[in-house]
Amino acid sequence: MHSLHIEDFRRDLISWYLREKRDLPWRLDQDPYKVWVSEIMLQQTRVDTVIPYFLNFTEKFPTLEALAAADEEDVLKAWEGLGYYSRVRNLQSAVKEVVSTYGGVVPNTPEEISKLKGVGPYTKGAILSIAYGVPEPAVDGNVMRVMSRILSIWEDIAKPKTRTIFEKILYEVISKEQPSEFNQALMELGAIVCTPTSPSCLICPVREHCQAFEEGVQTELPVKSKKKKPRPVSMAAAVLKDDAGNFYIHKRPSSGLLANLWEFPNCETEIELLSQKEQLVRYLHDEYEADAEMEPLSGTIQHIFSHLVWNISVYAARLKPGSIPKNLLKVTEAEMQKYAFPVSHQKIYQMTEAHK
DNA sequence: CACTCGTGGAT
């Protein structure tokens, strides 16, 4: 068991937070919808990255009802570049569920809110505590890092089961009077003071409560096992245009990587007798009935995902007169701006444009 | 549980 003086810890932590907290756009009010949007955006994503997306998204979709009624195309466009796109498709799905089942009011119980798509253990606790003042823990990476140091816990925080250990402890430690401030304070401390590599222990408001600091092991915690290296994939992509200047783009499948985003026609390539360019020509013909003249290689692009590395050879391609592609959308350059592309395909487009 | 699912920035 731990020897933490819980009341003093809460007081020192929360008073520091109220003193030092950053002015962030999602802290202007406690609108459950905006709290929700911010929490989804902040999953695995830095505050500085999220801020402009949050401002734009809440301007485009200011209410839960507005998001529920929006076209998915426009929703994905507002998320373009933020990554983990299933987050926003789940968010819109869940918002529709709130409108149809809960009369547009975000539920305020752990059981009901956990049923919503995209709301896992962390987001459940974050929304309930911040928007409704319910004393539920919100255990993210910051919280596990801070608490592993405070209590000198040496469990591997990369293991799913470890989160439940911290949740159990935090049900006890969380402030029942100020759960919102307590949860946000833990995360704020992790973001600003109790950082992963070089924690600023000398200015830490809860240093006197920190077991790891007392033992001098704060830089050895938390324990976190390493991830695998991403798997390399060779690809070829065609920025396909016709003589009238139209582009031909493809909508990705509704599940899996970059679901429902748009892309330039492309295929995975193998090491074989056919060159990458020839494999791409064959693919365009077989998959889309598109006959194209390929220009010389424009260049190569590397795009790194969490678990994949795309190595893409990029070609500009001219559709032969009379060839009518199937399953590709014909758009002008101006119309293309309305569709959401992953960053990898933005790079592909820019590479061919640079050669003009 | 192990894997999938993005991106840009820090060290």
Next chain:
DNA sequence: TATCCAAGAGT
């Protein structure tokens, strides 16, 4: 340059 990371969830 390589690695790790940042307010995780779905399968």
